[in-house]
Amino acid sequence: xxxxxxTDESWADVNTGVTYPQNSQSxxxxxxxGDAGKSIFHPxxxxxxxxFTIPANSSVPFAIGDVILFVNDNNAAAxxxxxxxxxxxDLSGSTGSxxxxxxxxxTVLKVTATKWxxxxxxxxxxxxxxxxxxxxxxxxxxxxxxxxxxxxSKFANPSTLPTQNGESVAxxxxxxxIVVGHNNSxxxxxxxxxxxxxxSKFANPSTLPTGIGHGVSxxxxxxxxxxxxxxxxxxxxxxxxxxxxxTKFANPSTLPTGIGRDVKFSPAGTEIAVASDGSPYIIxxxxxxxxxxTKFAxxxxxxxxxxxSVAxxxxxxxxxxxxxxxxYVTAYSxxxxxxxAKLTSPSxxxxxxxxxxxFSPAGTExxxxxxxxxxxxxxxxxASGIGAKFSNPSSIPAGAGSAVxxxxxxxxxxxxxxxxxxxTAYSxxxxxxxxxxxNPSTLPTGNGTGIAFTI
Numbered sequence: 441x442x443x444x445x446x447t448d449e450s451w452a453d454v455n456t457g458v459t460y461p462q463n464s465q466s467x468x469x470x471x472x473x474g475d476a477g478k479s480i481f482h483p484x485x486x487x488x489x490x491x492f493t494i495p496a497n498s499s500v501p502f503a504i505g506d507v508i509l510f511v512n513d514n515n516a517a518a519x520x521x522x523x524x525x526x527x528x529x530d531l532s533g534s535t536g537s538x539x540x541x542x543x544x545x546x547t548v549l550k551v552t553a554t555k556w557x558x559x560x561x562x563x564x565x566x567x568x569x570x571x572x573x574x575x576x577x578x579x580x581x582x583x584x585x586x587x588x589x590x591x592x593s594k595f596a597n598p599s600t601l602p603t604q605n606g607e608s609v610a611x612x613x614x615x616x617x618i619v620v621g622h623n624n625s626x627x628x629x630x631x632x633x634x635x636x637x638x639x640s641k642f643a644n645p646s647t648l649p650t651g652i653g654h655g656v657s658x659x660x661x662x663x664x665x666x667x668x669x670x671x672x673x674x675x676x677x678x679x680x681x682x683x684x685x686x687t688k689f690a691n692p693s694t695l696p697t698g699i700g701r702d703v704k705f706s707p708a709g710t711e712i713a714v715a716s717d718g719s720p721y722i723i724x725x726x727x728x729x730x731x732x733x734t735k736f737a738x739x740x741x742x743x744x745x746x747x748x749s750v751a752x753x754x755x756x757x758x759x760x761x762x763x764x765x766x767x768y769v770t771a772y773s774x775x776x777x778x779x780x781a782k783l784t785s786p787s788x789x790x791x792x793x794x795x796x797x798x799f800s801p802a803g804t805e806x807x808x809x810x811x812x813x814x815x816x817x818x819x820x821x822x823a824s825g826i827g828a829k830f831s832n833p834s835s836i837p838a839g840a841g842s843a844v845x846x847x848x849x850x851x852x853x854x855x856x857x858x859x860x861x862x863x864t865a866y867s868x869x870x871x872x873x874x875x876x877x878x879n880p881s882t883l884p885t886g887n888g889t890g891i892a893f894t895i
Contacts, residue, residue: 460509465492471508473500479509482519484542487613487662489518489848491801496525497553504553510546517613517662518848518895521546526554536588537849539569539895542614569848569895570595570633573856573863574606574620577886581606581620583637586893588851590865590877595637602629608655608843608890613662615894616682617642621653621667628653628667630684633894642684649676655702659727660709664689668700668714675700675714677731689731696723702749707756710776711736715747715761722747722761724778736778743770748795754803757823758783762794762808769794769808771825783825790817796843801850805830805872809841809855816841816855818872830872837864843890852877856888863888 460479466486470493480492492510512519519540521528528548529535538558540546548558571591572583580602585592604624611618611633618638619630627649632639651670658665658680665685666677674696679686698718705712705727712732713724721743726733744766751760752774759774767789773780791812798807799821806821815837820827839859846853846868853873854865862884867874 462511465490469493470495471500471502473502475508476502476506477508479511479545481511482513482516484513484515487517488660489520489613491520491522494521494523494526494528494548494556496523498525501553502550504550506550508548510540510548512540512542512544512546514543515614515616516542518542518615520849521548521558523556526556528556528558531557531559536851539848541895569893570611570615570635571847571854571863571865572609572611572618572892572894573884573888574609574622574843574890575856575862575884575886575888576605577884579885580604580622581609581618582880582882582884583618583633584880586847586852586854586865588867588877590852591863591880594880594882598631598638598641600629600641605886606889607653609892610656610658610890611892611894612658612680613660617680617684618892618894619656619658619665621656621669621890623652627651627669628656630665632682645678645685645688647676647688651699654700655715657703657705659705660707663729664705664727666703666705666712668703670699674698674716675703677712692725692732692735694723694735698746701747704750704752706752706774707754711774711778713750713752713759715750715763717746721745721763722750722759724759739772739779739782741770741782745793748793749797751797751799751806753799753821754801758821758825760794760797760799760806760826762797762810764793768792768810769797769806769826771806771821773823783823784827786819786826786829788829795841796856798844798846800868801846807844807853809844809857811840815839815857816844816853816873833866833873833876835876839887842888845891845893847893848895854891854893856891858887862886863891 464481521538571586579597602622608621618633626644630642649669655668665680673691696716702715712727720738743763745764749762767785771783790810796809814832818830843856861879865877
């Protein structure tokens, strides 16, 4: 046929509909110019939360009018749509990174050189999600809707409560399960989780942890769950699936030497570290689908007291231990070989120990919950170690901090602490902690001991 400009073209060359060729990504990804008009796909096979980033116009100048789809497959882990230095704005005028749950499609349209409009059926630029708080009084765990304004409505309690004081809480990476560590047998209790709240309790593991569940942690893949507890072997791990607990992994051949206070997997999921009351205070092992490997050599310079918490940096190149005594927090370089050199300690120490710790999503700040005012301290963090302390928040938490986490978007910080309201949230930016956000309308019913976030 003849086109209007007089050239001939075969029918096969005619685009008979809109198409978005697929670019599938299972790791953090930054768009390139060739992604214009494509769908960037996050498959359900990837159970790790990812960030897809729109680069600045100054580095990748997409044309005004370019359209890109972001597709998060059903049952895929959380996906964050971020931008480097330009603006993402939803149709209500809100700006900022957007969290995309599984089963959602996000459309972005470039409308000016430095601005993209974004929309979908179920998501907005607000960091909506869910927060859970473990606490010492019945119902022992409380869960809330959460937005950029702070805590929202409380969900109904689970129909079967944990059996005593909540000590720790974690969501699975997909956000489809929640587990609580607590003071009485079975010491850890798990539930399905959805936007409707708690589901029916999973069956207890056939082999229980042997004491109070001080720390609970899912592997990045969501296929294993570890519990740090008070009685030997001090650390217990299980396969995990949508059906709940699997058969307990064999204990490590070299056990921690005291009460397990916290446990974390490395970002790659290839190592696991346990904070312990007994020297050497921090114990780490290789980790695989078969369970624990042979214990890594202890760090050359040990923490100066009983360890309370442990955290890997987002890059996996550093590990930090909160402990009693000395500087209260000790950082080391980390590799597949285990502990490296001790890094610099903070010049201004967090008071009375790092009871809970987390890194900012960028890995450039370290947040430490501790038991003396100001209860939450923020430090710069580099490959050299812990740097200068940020200013305290203008509204200091009401009591000793015990656990701290970020929202998935990284725009909010949540702290569990003693004294009402037992959980406090702040806005977050590159400048550090911002204003205090709204308290839960229905407070947790006792000292906050653990806190977790999911979408």
